[in-house]
Amino acid sequence: MKEQKKDRRVQRTRNLLHEALQDLMVEKGYEAITVQDLIDRANIGRSTFYSHFVDKEELLVENVNILSELIKEQMVKIETKKTEVFRFEFSLSFLQHAQDSKHLWKATVAPSGLFVLHHIKRVISDLIREEITISNSSSSLKIPQDVAVEFVVNTLMSLIHWWLDGEKHIQVSAIEVDEMFHQLVLTGIGSDILN
Missing domain, CATH: 1.10.10.60 (Homeodomain-like)
Structure with a gap:
């Protein structure tokens, strides 16, 4: 007790x-x-x-890891439509979190948040790499997997930065941003190599 x-x-x-x-x-x-x-x-x-x-960095890393676990839990809860076209399952949950915590995310993507952004990118990279591996598509990639992961991470972070800049978050939903993300990413690295 x-x-x-x-x-x-x-x-x-x-x-x-x-x-x-x-x-x-x-x-x-x-x-x-x-x-x-x-x-x-x-x-x-x-x-x-x-x-x-030990220090504030260790607190930050744990905070980001909690975010990663939260995204994974939400991925399990969200029933994604299985289509023939590959879609990243983590992205909608991630974007919904950004929308719900817009003030925190604005601080994260600000120039003073570069250190925080580094840790968030690490978590996103892990999620992307895991999804590409699960889809059995890493062997069919015509470019190195690390390059594809980097491209996807930076596309997502650029979209979040654009979305949360100013009042765009009011006009555009997480679902719409997720759709943009997939259009950009699947055009960039090719949906056929992720099937």
């Missing part, structure tokens, strides 16, 4: 730190955040922070 209470307390502290990180990223950008900012916002002690994380 005591162990369960401790586990809940640990999870509560970690959740407070994740929320503090996200709030502060929106307010001042990742680079400007200090550990002191995080502990002040989460209302915890410095030793408590360091008992959970």
Whole structure:
């Protein structure tokens, strides 16, 4: 019973730190955040922070990994129509998350969010690589898989940047952006090599 209470307390502290990180990223950008900012916002002690994380980067990496798991869970819940044309299954969930968290995403794609963007691109790359491999298409790629993955990641990130710039997010839905993403990507690397 005591162990369960401790586990809940640990999870509560970690959740407070994740929320503090996200709030502060929106307010001042990742680079400007200090550990002191995080502990002040989460209302915890410095030793408590360091008992959970080595530094703010480790907190960020865990935060991005949580996003990856959330996207994977949503992929399972969303019934995608199986068509003859390949479609990335992660993209709609990812774009819906961006739409729901537009202030956080705006902070992420801003010039001050380059470090955060690096970690997000890593997660997206893993999701893309996994989907290409599952589709048994990596052997039919006429270009190196890493090049295809890089192209898909950068296309998606460019679209998100365009979409969240200004008021476009109000006029264009995640479903519409997902459609644009697939048109661009499948034209760029060829839908026939992903079947």
